[in-house]
Amino acid sequence: MPPGVHKRPFYYFHCPSCGLKSSYARPVGRGWRNPLFWCEACGKYSRQKRLWLVSSLWGVTAGLIATTIWFGPFYSLYFEEPTALRLAAPLAGLAVALAVWPIFGRLFLRYERDPDGHT
Numbered sequence: 001m002p003p004g005v006h007k008r009p010f011y012y013f014h015c016p017s018c019g020l021k022s023s024y025a026r027p028v029g030r031g032w033r034n035p036l037f038w039c040e041a042c043g044k045y046s047r048q049k050r051l052w053l054v055s056s057l058w059g060v061t062a063g064l065i066a067t068t069i070w071f072g073p074f075y076s077l078y079f080e081e082p083t084a085l086r087l088a089a090p091l092a093g094l095a096v097a098l099a100v101w102p103i104f105g106r107l108f109l110r111y112e113r114d115p116d117g118h119t
């Protein structure tokens, strides 16, 4: 494995060079700003396509999911129950949003080859 490569779990990866699919990615370095990804099957490098679009879309989606949870099934709890239960609503919203992330990633994360192979 090249230096700086580590595992990012729950991050769908589909290698544009060899077609490997995995439920985790192997970015080079710790940065989230247009990271370089390394394929453990063929050793080639790639970058995520439309990173900012996918990030924005995820922000909106996660926000909608969390809001739906808060004001949907937990609405009455939030306004009628004691404080301890009020904490459950945002936590449940967050938990559901995070649970949806792997599916979202599978649908929207796309990669393209990076011939240079360095950041």
Ligand SMILES: [Zn+2]
Pocket: 015, 016, 017, 018, 019, 020, 039, 040, 041, 042, 043, 044
């Ligand atoms: Zn590959």
